[in-house]
Amino acid sequence: MSLPPNFGRAVDLSSLGKPKAEPAGPMPGIEITPENLTNEFLSLSKDKPVVLICWSPRSPESQEVVAILGKLALADQGSWVLGRVDVDAQPQVAQALQTRAVPFAVAIINEQMVPLFEQPYPEEQIRMVIDKVLALASEQGVGGAPTEKIEPEEEEAIAALDAGDYAKAEAAYKKLLARKPNDNFAILGLAQTQLMARTDGIDGANVMKEASAHPDNIDIQLQCADIEIVSGYLEPAFARLLRLIPLFDGAEKKLVKDRLIELFALVDPADPRVIKARAALANALF
Template sequence: MSKNPFAGLPNNKFGNAFDLNSLKAPAAGESTIAYGKAVTQANLVSDFVKESNNKVVILLCWSPRSAQAKEILEILGKLESADQNTWLLGTVNVDAEAAVAQALQVQSVPVAMAIIQEQVIPLFESVPPLDQVRLVINKLLELAAGKGIGKAPENSAVVETPMEPEEEAAYAAMEKGDYAAAKAAYQSWLKCKPNDPVATIGLAQADLMNRINGLDFALTLKNSKADDLTSQMMCADIEIAQGDYEAAFNRLIAAVKSFTADDRDKAKAHLLQLFNLVDPADPRLVKARGQLASALF
């Protein structure tokens, strides 16, 4: 059997030093998800690695701050349901489960991998079209059936729901790292589908990546100036990207309190934009909204 990346997981708790491409695991408080079974340090081996001897297991490493990750999460969740749970979807929230992400050597999201007979098979690091995901799953089921696990699918054809051109353009641009193009595509998407939650998060994410691209995180934070609004907004962006939501929110709420006139409005607008990157149910966001209301009134 190939080397098992899960073997290094100890039973004790991990520290918080693990970074994921500037995403740092935030404190507990992420909301539950609607698809798959959540992977934790405690159940990774027992519920997923061992279960791969009975059925195909697919792990998706995702973050609630990634619109692309949410998209593939929904695709995989619907396919698992359509296949009547003949395979198991495990979902790794890298923000909440940094130890698991570290064990899997995950450097970006979304990342999908399969486990068959406790052997890991890398799948993809993007958001493939639904028909391609379907083909990958069928191949995995066929491979597992050849090893005596389950049976090959007889007919797993699905009707693909075509994406809007703006949606395709947004995902393609984000994958290439062209955040300016991604922003334009998300804006066009929102014109077609106002208030679409995925497009709203995607636009906020593209804006954030545009702003922090090229910044030296450590130096920017070190040189922070409380009386410089631009400095405060840049630092808040970095803190959000690193998962330190509370620090970012507190920084901008303090700016709302200390600045006046147009600068106060800018600080408020920037804070509201960062709110779009966080799960509405996150207690840190709920608290920050209350603090902002108090600061304004």
């Protein structure tokens, strides 16, 4: 990472407003200065990834992100190094890192700078970012690849699925989501488990026949959509349930809407078929 010619210029972060009180107690990570950034951290990034977080006493949100990163660094037991940059006290460093707002996180891997994010995120998403940094560093021969961590509830769910006990697997995933509501793997696992439970032992051909004969029967249409999802026919399944939304009110409409959302969770959110169906559902509801 080469430092720009305007290294000595200050960064204008006046939009943050008036200074606030300094955070209580010591902050995690190593305080970054112009000297240790160039003399220590660049060379250190050849051995393990470095994550720098730019923060300000005027931004409580940025202080929260520093705390989250400190917690994750502690959990990862030295596999990466956390440095913190007070943009008010170290404008030269902030300028060198091209900081435009706080919080702003950047990784340094083998002396190369990799911007990460420049807004506050919850711990689960920051965890995913750090895991990607570790994986990228490992690909470049820096540090080791992140070890996959399996939650105990997920282990319980997988064992239950291997035994064909869908109810126990569902309960395990729900227990994990109660503890970690935004865990994407748990959300996906629960949706897959519920789908397998609903389609277990179902005669797909007969369900499709019944769905054609009774187009407005919610239970049959829900079953048919499940069969279509299992068979890989995403668009027909989404269209089948979207057609029902304007036909019903109250609890019945909510039932169809909730099932659609469950089915969306089974597919990559970036899939254009999901994006299209989500937009159609929003239009139908509002």
